[in-house]
Amino acid sequence: MSVSQGNMTAGSSERLQLGDLGPRYFRLGVITAIVGVGLAILLGIFTLDSIDRFFRAYVFAFSTILAICLGGLFFTILQHLTRAGWSVTVRRIAEALAWNLTWIWILFVPILAAVWMSHIYHWMHPEGDMLLEHKAGYFFFPLHYDSQVPIFWLVRAVIFFAVWAMLARFFVNNSAAQDKSGDPAITSKMQWWAPLSMFAFAFTLSFASFDWIMSLEAHWFSTIFPVYFFAASACGFFATTIVVIYLLQRAGRIENEVTLEHYQDLGKLLFAFGVVFWAYIAFSQFMLLWYANIPETTGWYITRMSGGWAWVSLLLLVGHFGLPFLALLTKHTKRAKPILASIAGWLLVMHAVDMYWLVMPTMPESTLYEASTLAAFRAEATNEMLGFTPHLLDIALLVGLVGLLAAGTVQRLTKCSLIPERDPRLHEALAFENM
Amino acid sequence: MSTIVVDNTFDDPLRRAPLVLNHDRFDTVTEEVCRVNEEPHPPLAWYITFGISIFLFGILGVMVLYLLVTGVGVWGNNAPVMWGFPIVNFVFWVGIGHAGTLISAILFLFRQKWRTAINRFAEAMTIFAVMCAGLFPAIHVGRIWVIWWVFPIPNQMAMWPQFRSPLLWDVFAVSAYFTVSLLFWYMGMIPDLATLRDRAKTKLKAISYGIFALGWRGSNRHWHRYERAYLLLAALATPLVLSVHSVVSFDFAVSQLPGWHTTIFPPYFVAGAIFGGFAMVVTLAIPARQLWGLKNFITMRHLENMNKIILVTGSMVGFAYMMELFIAWYSGAMYEWFAFRNRMFGQHAWAYWIMIFCNMVAPQLFWSKKCRTNILIMFFVVMCVNVGMWFERFVIVLSLEMDFLPSSWGYYSPTWVDMLTLLGSFGMFLTLFLLFIRFLPVIAMAEVKAIMPQADPHHGHHDDDDDHHHDVEKAEVKS
Numbered sequence: 037m038s039v040s041q042g043n044m045t046a047g048s049s050e051r052l053q054l055g056d057l058g059p060r061y062f063r064l065g066v067i068t069a070i071v072g073v074g075l076a077i078l079l080g081i082f083t084l085d086s087i088d089r090f091f092r093a094y095v096f097a098f099s100t101i102l103a104i105c106l107g108g109l110f111f112t113i114l115q116h117l118t119r120a121g122w123s124v125t126v127r128r129i130a131e132a133l134a135w136n137l138t139w140i141w142i143l144f145v146p147i148l149a150a151v152w153m154s155h156i157y158h159w160m161h162p163e164g165d166m167l168l169e170h171k172a173g174y175f176f177f178p179l180h181y182d183s184q185v186p187i188f189w190l191v192r193a194v195i196f197f198a199v200w201a202m203l204a205r206f207f208v209n210n211s212a213a214q215d216k217s218g219d220p221a222i223t224s225k226m227q228w229w230a231p232l233s234m235f236a237f238a239f240t241l242s243f244a245s246f247d248w249i250m251s252l253e254a255h256w257f258s259t260i261f262p263v264y265f266f267a268a269s270a271c272g273f274f275a276t277t278i279v280v281i282y283l284l285q286r287a288g289r290i291e292n293e294v295t296l297e298h299y300q301d302l303g304k305l306l307f308a309f310g311v312v313f314w315a316y317i318a319f320s321q322f323m324l325l326w327y328a329n330i331p332e333t334t335g336w337y338i339t340r341m342s343g344g345w346a347w348v349s350l351l352l353l354v355g356h357f358g359l360p361f362l363a364l365l366t367k368h369t370k371r372a373k374p375i376l377a378s379i380a381g382w383l384l385v386m387h388a389v390d391m392y393w394l395v396m397p398t399m400p401e402s403t404l405y406e407a408s409t410l411a412a413f414r415a416e417a418t419n420e421m422l423g424f425t426p427h428l429l430d431i432a433l434l435v436g437l438v439g440l441l442a443a444g445t446v447q448r449l450t451k452c453s454l455i456p457e458r459d460p461r462l463h464e465a466l467a468f469e470n471m
Numbered sequence: 472m473s474t475i476v477v478d479n480t481f482d483d484p485l486r487r488a489p490l491v492l493n494h495d496r497f498d499t500v501t502e503e504v505c506r507v508n509e510e511p512h513p514p515l516a517w518y519i520t521f522g523i524s525i526f527l528f529g530i531l532g533v534m535v536l537y538l539l540v541t542g543v544g545v546w547g548n549n550a551p552v553m554w555g556f557p558i559v560n561f562v563f564w565v566g567i568g569h570a571g572t573l574i575s576a577i578l579f580l581f582r583q584k585w586r587t588a589i590n591r592f593a594e595a596m597t598i599f600a601v602m603c604a605g606l607f608p609a610i611h612v613g614r615i616w617v618i619w620w621v622f623p624i625p626n627q628m629a630m631w632p633q634f635r636s637p638l639l640w641d642v643f644a645v646s647a648y649f650t651v652s653l654l655f656w657y658m659g660m661i662p663d664l665a666t667l668r669d670r671a672k673t674k675l676k677a678i679s680y681g682i683f684a685l686g687w688r689g690s691n692r693h694w695h696r697y698e699r700a701y702l703l704l705a706a707l708a709t710p711l712v713l714s715v716h717s718v719v720s721f722d723f724a725v726s727q728l729p730g731w732h733t734t735i736f737p738p739y740f741v742a743g744a745i746f747g748g749f750a751m752v753v754t755l756a757i758p759a760r761q762l763w764g765l766k767n768f769i770t771m772r773h774l775e776n777m778n779k780i781i782l783v784t785g786s787m788v789g790f791a792y793m794m795e796l797f798i799a800w801y802s803g804a805m806y807e808w809f810a811f812r813n814r815m816f817g818q819h820a821w822a823y824w825i826m827i828f829c830n831m832v833a834p835q836l837f838w839s840k841k842c843r844t845n846i847l848i849m850f851f852v853v854m855c856v857n858v859g860m861w862f863e864r865f866v867i868v869l870s871l872e873m874d875f876l877p878s879s880w881g882y883y884s885p886t887w888v889d890m891l892t893l894l895g896s897f898g899m900f901l902t903l904f905l906l907f908i909r910f911l912p913v914i915a916m917a918e919v920k921a922i923m924p925q926a927d928p929h930h931g932h933h934d935d936d937d938d939h940h941h942d943v944e945k946a947e948v949k950s
Contacts, residue, residue, distance in 0.1 A: 119482075119484070122582075166803070167803040170803040171800075171801050171803055174801060220483075220484045220485050223484040224482065224483075224484060227482065227484070231838075235786070238790065242790075242794070246801075257798050257801055257802040258734045258798075259733045259734050259735035259791075259794050259795055259798045260734035260735045260737075260738065261734075262794075263735070263738055304580075312710070316713060316717070316737075317737075317738065320717065320734060320736075320737040320738070321734045323721075323725075324721070324724050324725060324732070324733075324734050324736070324737075325734065327725040328724075328725060328726065328727045328732050330727055330732075332802065332804060460484040460485050461484060
């Protein structure tokens with residue numbers, strides 16, 4: 037196919053549109069969401085004795101899909117920041133995932149409910165706890181914690197969602213507008229804003245991860261935590277993108293535009309960021325806290341190395357790092373579409389397990405501090421105390437939110453072409469070769 | 472060779488900027504690069520800087536000798552700061568040694584073609600910086616004649632190093648990094664060494680370059696293997712770029728000391744090392760391209776790109792400073808908070824504020840393209856970074872001054888031996904670097920040629936008129 041300077045030849049447009057698949061997938065997503073969330077609510081009502089358990093599962097499901105969307109935003113900004121040419125034909129998937137950030141604030145409402153209606157955010161009740169009283173300002177400023185209104189925390193959440201929505205709108209709308217006008221000035225404009233956007237992204241992602249996930253264990257702290265969440269979001273994003281592209285190609289879309297070279301490159305990025313960088317950050321955090329072994333911080337890992345969590349930790353070590361590391365080393369697996377898509381699918385599951393491992397465990401602090409040895413603690417601490425109570429509800433909620441994510445993404449993909457048809461660097465993406 | 476100043480810093484989505492200026496042919500590239508080594512005499516500035524460098528190198532030798540015959544008491548290291556200048560200098564130099572392998576390995580994997588003009592001398596810089604770094608722990612052990620004890624060699628004393636100590640991991644991490652960087656640097660140089668061998672006018676030169684060129688003939692099979700090996704080494708070197716400084720950060724972070732024990736240390740140290748390393752590359756590139764007329768290869772765009780990386784990594788470092796500070800407060804750990812208050816307002820507060828200004832504030836100038844492409848301003852900024860990154864390590868190490876027990880607090884001050892040893896290490900670094908420029912191919916000729924539009928097999932055979940070879944002519948000509 038002869039393509040020059042971003043002018044696609046006519047006639048191929050059907051393969052570049054989602055077309056009739058759009059409404060079908062959208063319906064499927066919405067139905068999945070309704071069934072998943074509905075089932076979760078029913079399960080919650082009939083099987084749970086505390087609403088805390090439901091909200092924790094919700095934070096887990098929310099974090100899982102939020103990470104994927106943030107990864108999409110990161111990738112989109114990064115491509116403009118680095119003036120990338122190779123990635124033009126896969127950028128729409130990232131844009132569509134990032135687009136979900138324009139409405140995902142709605143899904144934050146249950147977390148607001150969780151703050152007031154449950155005890156999972158323990159910092160809401162600092163009275164009598166010296167540490168929590170000390171850090172109450174981070175949540176309640178300028179009010180006193182007696183007010184029970186965490187103003188500062190709320191304002192930050194508003195800022196995060198506003199920034200994400202603005203960034204997503206800016207990059208997605210401009211990219212779509214270029215499909216019509218073909219104006220290279222649009223690319224220049226996005227490139228101009230990319231560095232500042234990246235700053236805003238780094239800042240908001242970091243504090244969002246502190247505010248919503250790290251603060252679940254209100255006493256605990258780790259300076260690397262935002263980087264860990266970022267690595268997780270990169271993993272979720274690259275895995276999702278590979279799976280989505282594979283499904284689109286199976287449905288006869290963008291078959292010539294996304295080549296084996298793109299698969300290999302996305303596979304490399306999944307390997308580099310989703311597997312190795314993730315493991316590097318996870319190891320850095322674990323090793324430093326384990327080695328120093330001071331009571332302020334080790335409890336978080338002791339919890340995750342006790343009871344059922346020990347097996348989840350092991351699963352992550354093998355499933356999120358060991359196996360995919362070996363599987364993605366060679367170029368042959370990265371260039372075999374079904375194999376790469378399967379590895380990506382597996383890593384997507386692992387991403388969810390990772391978020392589960394991050395959000396669900398509860399540190400039984402009094403048991404921890406009273407236990408004289410690690411063995412004594414492990415004998416004492418039941419899975420219930422550790423928060424290891426896997427429930428069908430977790431899966432139902434996750435499936436529900438993933439359904440919503442899929443619906444939102446498909447909805448966006450139906451709005452414009454599946455690739456930026458008139459991006460000035462399109463020809464580079466169509467022609468580049470790895471070897 | 473014409474030396475029209477071409478502005479290739481434009482940012483046009485419709486075309487990629489030319490990376491090699493004023494060259495249409497490969498042979499002129501060879502000529503211009505080889506001239507650096509083949510001129511009968513280097514520029515006067517080379518003699519002057521070499522004289523100063525070797526003098527400083529001599530001072531280093533004297534200081535090390537004085538240290539060895541007297542003992543580490545000649546340094547300022549004393550309770551409570553048992554780690555003074557030596558560890559600061561070690562971390563500083565290892566950090567400098569990060570840019571080279573990042574440029575040659577990571578930027579290679581990211582297909583950043585502009586790296587080819589700067590990778591050779593950045594790698595050389597890496598090797599020399601790591602040599603300077605290795606010196607400090609070695610002389611710090613006091614009895615340097617038993618330095619081999621740091622290696623796990625079976626011996627009749629049944630004595631082993633402490634495997635649980637990150638200091639030992641450092642030995643492995645740094646020596647692995649040094650070995651791979653050296654291999655990478657040398658292997659990449661083989662085709663260019665062969666060029667120098669083939670052009671040599673004297674027997675001695677032909678034989679010397681010939682030995683190191685390993686019989687390179689530039690055959691298809693040679694190139695095939697060369698490129699395979701290059702890719703593999705790049706893939707192997709990439710994790711090393713991250714692991715070295717991560718392990719260096721473990722030296723501090725595995726402890727329980729406030730100001731040292733924080734989980735952000737590994738990625739923060741790596742970002743800082745890349746930051747400092749790139750600053751040193753720019754510091755050396757600015758005079759080098761001027762003196763040896765290499766502006767057609769190390770163009771303004773190259774400098775601008777490096778300045779952008781300095782801005783990014785500098786901001787990451789600044790972000791890490793703020794994150795540490797925030798968590799020091801958020802954690803409610805009073806010792807941590809005390810350590811940070813002490814850094815900001817304590818007895819060495821001036822060092823902290825120098826660090827903040829040089830590493831966090833000064834690089835922000837690079838948001839402006841005018842500053843990124845102005846030689847004087849960029850030289851000011853990179854000199855700030857060079858100073859700032861040294862002070863960063865100084866500030867970190869001085870967390871030792873005031874620990875948990877007020878009765879053991881102290882004030883660290885370096886001695887004149889500390890000062891002259893640090894100065895002398897710059898002498899060693901620059902001496903090696905100047906010798907490298909004089910005798911080895913300073914720019915990777917073969918790789919630079921490969922990124923010229925003329926190297927593209929489709930060059931000149933396009934159906935459309937939009938050929939790349941007009942790029943140079945079309946570029947806007949600056950006065």
